[in-house]
Amino acid sequence: MNHRKLSAGETAGTYRITDTVTEAELLSIAQAFGRRRLARGRKITQPALAFEYLQILLQDYEHEVFSAIFLDSQHRVICFEELFRGTIDSASVYPREVVKQALAHNAAALILVHNHPSGDPEPSDADRRITQRLKDALTLIDVRVIGHIVVGIDSCVSLAEREDL
Structure with a gap:
């Protein structure tokens, strides 16, 4: 984050922009704040x-x-981690690798997250299937999946809130 321009x-939690910033710099600042909000120790209920x-x-x-x-x-x-990268409309997700990372981080629970580059956050049947496969695999090691969030351009959808989880 470019602290020189902020x-x-x-009021606590507010900032003043002190110089001209580009759209790219604004996005970078917002992403830095996003990473900070998902930093170690933050509680997500x-x-x-x-x-x-x-x-x-x-x-x-x-x-x-x-x-x-x-x-x-x-x-x-504990941490936010990108696990798999895919193409414009899918990503291969391997339950074994998710289990390995959950054990490596000594996680008790996790929230699954992926984006839809199309912009539409509506979960697909494939999203529901991989959620269930991951939930089944993680249950074996006593790690709870408390959510699966699909991120679109203008909104997010939680499979847990839709009772798909």
Whole structure:
């Protein structure tokens, strides 16, 4: 983040832009804030609390990216990690690799996340199937899947809120 162009506002959590910034710089600043909001120790009790940050981080990819937010037993963020990259309309997701990462991070729970480069966040049948496969695999090692968020251009959809999880 370019700190030279930002200064603290009068109210906590507000900032003043002190110089001309480009659209690319604004996006970079927003992405830095998004990463900070998904930093270690932040508590996420509901997947919807992460929508705004995930949308900022994933909405502009031209290819599908499948990620996870690994959480501890109190649903505090351990880390946000991109796991798989795909093409313009799909990504190959391997449950074995997700399980390995969950164990490596000593996660108690996780939120699955992927974008739809088309912009439409409506979950596909393939999204529902991989969610169930991952849920089944992670249940074997006592890691709960508390959400699967699909990120579009203007909005996000949570499979958990739709009772697809």
